[in-house]
Amino acid sequence: MQIATLITNPSAPTLDGATVEALRNAWGGGAAQWIAPDLAAEFPLEQPPGNQWEVWAELQARGIDLAVQPAAGRQKAMLIADMDSTMIVQECIDELADMAGVGAHVAEITERAMNGELEFEGALRERVALLRGLEAGIIDRVIAERITFTPGAATLLATMRANGAHAVLVSGGFTAFTGHVAGALGFDEHHANTLLTADGALSGEVAEPILGRAAKLEALRRISAARGITAAQVMAVGDGANDLAMLEAAGAGVAFHAKPAVAARCALRINHGDLTALLYLQGYASGAFVTP
Incomplete structure (x- = not known):
């Protein structure tokens, strides 16, 4: 059994009952259920539809995300998440570079690395070298003045953890930032690079x-194995090329507002919804959300 889920942007919803019913009828689905009024609905299917991606493209143009996945095992026991442009809106290294006066140059390298055009490790070394001499205290200023959490992040963490999930923040960014983000959002652990x-x-x-x-x-394999969790029980979320391996290994790999090259390789793609979309994908109704 499969489940089709339709999700829209909570800040500018475009999903309506007519759209849900038209798709359900076209695909011969079971009864539709609104898991969040005007924001998210789902219905069961016997098998994946042959025209899923054609319909997906049509709905994207209307501001609606569509996902089709197996119904069994949707609720996950572990979340492993990228930080930059996923749990937070910004790219931390770009913000530091802006403070150092090399923002445009570093942002261009970041964009190419996240698109998979550059080898990540080399691109990171190149960008960090451009930060040489920047006062270390600037990091605290960037955190205080520039870093904002992606809408839905806190609710995603609070709801999954309240239901027994283990939450891991894993970033190609820096521990000075992941420590703050993990603590504020409620991750169980965080892993990242260290700026010297x-x-x-x-x-x-x-x-x-x-x-x-x-x-x-x-990290996905080691942490899940240590907790007796299979890869099928893991939800991974990210946006860049350095997230692809964990997205493809997880039972539910979600490309979140991702680079096109990344999204193209993921069956679950969220381009319009916020991070609460990851709860809808797991079958949580909005009434079951936990607000931190």
Whole structure:
């Protein structure tokens, strides 16, 4: 049995009953259920429809996300999440670079690395080198003045953890930021790279080995195995090329407002909804959400 889920942007909803019923009838689905009034609905299917991606493209143009997945085992026991442009709106290294006066150059490298055009580890070393001499205290200022959480992040964490899930933040960014984000949102643990300092300033170097694509996959495997959780019981979420390995290994790999090259390789894609969409994908109704 499959489940089709339709989700819209809660800030500008475009989903209506006519759309849900038309698709349910076209696909021969079972009775539709609104799991969040005007925001998310789902219905069962005997098998995946042959024209899923054609319909997906049509709904995307209307501001609606569509996912089709097996009904069994939707609620996951572990969440492993990227940080930059996923749990937070910003890319931390771009914000630091802006403070250092090299923002445009670093942002261009970041974009290419996240699209998979550049090898992540080399691109990170190149960007960090451009931060050399920046006062280390600037990190706290960036956190206080520039870092904002993605809508739905806190509710996603609170709801999954209240239902027994283990939450892991794993980032190709930096521990100075993941520590803050993990603590504020309620992650159980966090893993990232370490910016090196000398005499109160960034040295332009990052501690080795660098946490990149392979390390994110290794974290998923190691942490889930230690807790007796199978890969099928894991939900992973991210947006960049260095997230692909963990997205493809997880039972539910969600490309969240992702780069096109990343989204193209993921069956679950959220381009319009906020992070509460990950709860709808697991079958949680909005009435079951936990507000921190």
